[in-house]
Amino acid sequence: MREQPTYLRVADELRRRIADHVWAEGAQLPSRAQLAKDFGVSDAIVRRAQELLISDGVLEGRAGSGTYVAERRTRARMVRAHVRTGLDEAAGGPDLGALTGPETWEGRSDVMVPAPAHIAARLGIAEGDYCVRTAYEHLLDSKPVYLSTSWEPYEITSGTLVVLPDGGPLAGAGVVRRMAEVGITVTHAVERMEPGQTDAEEAHLLGVQRGVLCTRIERTFYSDDGRAVETADIVVPAALCEIVVETPVSRRR
Amino acid sequence: MREQPTYLRVADELRRRIADHVWAEGAQLPSRAQLAKDFGVSDAIVRRAQELLISDGVLEGRAGSGTYVAERRTRARMVRAHVRTGLDEAAGGPDLGALTGPETWEGRSDVMVPAPAHIAARLGIAEGDYCVRTAYEHLLDSKPVYLSTSWEPYEITSGTLVVLPDGGPLAGAGVVRRMAEVGITVTHAVERMEPGQTDAEEAHLLGVQRGVLCTRIERTFYSDDGRAVETADIVVPAALCEIVVETPVSRRR
DNA sequence: TCGAATTTGTGCGTATGTATC
DNA sequence: GGATACATACGCACAAATTCG
Numbered sequence: 001m002r003e004q005p006t007y008l009r010v011a012d013e014l015r016r017r018i019a020d021h022v023w024a025e026g027a028q029l030p031s032r033a034q035l036a037k038d039f040g041v042s043d044a045i046v047r048r049a050q051e052l053l054i055s056d057g058v059l060e061g062r063a064g065s066g067t068y069v070a071e072r073r074t075r076a077r078m079v080r081a082h083v084r085t086g087l088d089e090a091a092g093g094p095d096l097g098a099l100t101g102p103e104t105w106e107g108r109s110d111v112m113v114p115a116p117a118h119i120a121a122r123l124g125i126a127e128g129d130y131c132v133r134t135a136y137e138h139l140l141d142s143k144p145v146y147l148s149t150s151w152e153p154y155e156i157t158s159g160t161l162v163v164l165p166d167g168g169p170l171a172g173a174g175v176v177r178r179m180a181e182v183g184i185t186v187t188h189a190v191e192r193m194e195p196g197q198t199d200a201e202e203a204h205l206l207g208v209q210r211g212v213l214c215t216r217i218e219r220t221f222y223s224d225d226g227r228a229v230e231t232a233d234i235v236v237p238a239a240l241c242e243i244v245v246e247t248p249v250s251r252r253r
Numbered sequence: 254m255r256e257q258p259t260y261l262r263v264a265d266e267l268r269r270r271i272a273d274h275v276w277a278e279g280a281q282l283p284s285r286a287q288l289a290k291d292f293g294v295s296d297a298i299v300r301r302a303q304e305l306l307i308s309d310g311v312l313e314g315r316a317g318s319g320t321y322v323a324e325r326r327t328r329a330r331m332v333r334a335h336v337r338t339g340l341d342e343a344a345g346g347p348d349l350g351a352l353t354g355p356e357t358w359e360g361r362s363d364v365m366v367p368a369p370a371h372i373a374a375r376l377g378i379a380e381g382d383y384c385v386r387t388a389y390e391h392l393l394d395s396k397p398v399y400l401s402t403s404w405e406p407y408e409i410t411s412g413t414l415v416v417l418p419d420g421g422p423l424a425g426a427g428v429v430r431r432m433a434e435v436g437i438t439v440t441h442a443v444e445r446m447e448p449g450q451t452d453a454e455e456a457h458l459l460g461v462q463r464g465v466l467c468t469r470i471e472r473t474f475y476s477d478d479g480r481a482v483e484t485a486d487i488v489v490p491a492a493l494c495e496i497v498v499e500t501p502v503s504r505r506r
Numbered sequence: 507t508c509g510a511a512t513t514t515g516t517g518c519g520t521a522t523g524t525a526t527c
Numbered sequence: 528g529g530a531t532a533c534a535t536a537c538g539c540a541c542a543a544a545t546t547c548g
Binding site for chain 2: 004008055056080176186187188189190191192193194195196197200213214215221238242243244245246247248249
């Protein structure tokens, strides 16, 4: 077995000290120069080790100030439950498992947005076909916990009162109810989940640092005739929100 | 809006060129020195940009050889579906959604392993209580696609023929069937998913580079009396396996 | 209000080790 | 063995942000 490079050893040591509460939550670490002297390594190595922990959400670097042990905010739980809880729809909230706790959100819609290629493919429409695009910021305790951008074919709801997800009588009621209003029955959702890192814009909206680990979810709702009626890109930073999937085990017969 | 730092601009430009097939899949990029000259930036900046793309699984650096556009292996799909496919159990495979395609795995069990604190907490047993630990390497097409390490309280299966997940008459049959053999009915599983990066050991086992993005899943199976009967840590590198969750939308009545 | 010191964030040049060809 | 290229490591410089006197 090959030995680990220095910057990983330093990263592990920093992790250990934080786990052992050598530095408390929210506390400021010694400066890079000081740590480099302590560890007997160069400035750049400490920097690199800290970058790893920053993207893991363990540390937080503040320019001009210092590097701090990240405050562990009580994380929201985004539950994908396959068992009926009765909660999701009753709350008038999102159609798939709500966050635990009182959730609010802010949305901004644009109508007549031409579908880019990847969205068109997911919705089964032609590139350039018009869509209603809505960007959401989901808040818990009035702090952002995740972002989503949803796309609906304009053709489905054009001319109806529910054309705008965040307007009309069913504002914020979720895709399932709004689609029901125009005679479409939504039967299931498919979500692709993959790990990623936040870019500058996402980080700014979420109040975290650029490059922190997140889960990117591509969610698509389908109606009973197999047509995609909505698709969304969801960005869930690990530090703010945990994703839980509950699956029933089907009985053997 | 502040402008992006150079290394992010370079990373974006590299991404764009790959998306535009300026460099084909599997092709070798120009050397760092050459790219640095082309972009008019330093060697270190190109290195940093490439590191980002390597952890995203877009590029692959081979020491002594060059930097290549990562081959998009046909990715396995790990499906978490509520709808009964009939496949999962019949195949004697994993109890939760199988991979698409012929899956095999190699496992190695250790009995009488004292439970570490975090595992004990998940299983609802005392730290140090004995467990059966099994490390799996899941293969598709005889290439590894994800790793898992499962823990079962030794107390549950000790003295039975199914004490070893990968031994006895039901070797590899999955938790649900094995537990049924000792009179325990497994009713559901709870999975916590979060993004992470592979460490050196995981990367070696999976045949990917250290630091590539992955999803870490903590999965726990529960029996009808609410007791945790097995818990596992699963590492799914994004480049090799995609995770899909299918959720039915419960009908309004 | 201003300015100096500190600290992070970014960028550059170089040296050394090591794997590949 | 030698040339090439990546991986790691070091030292330095400068900008931007913060802190504090």
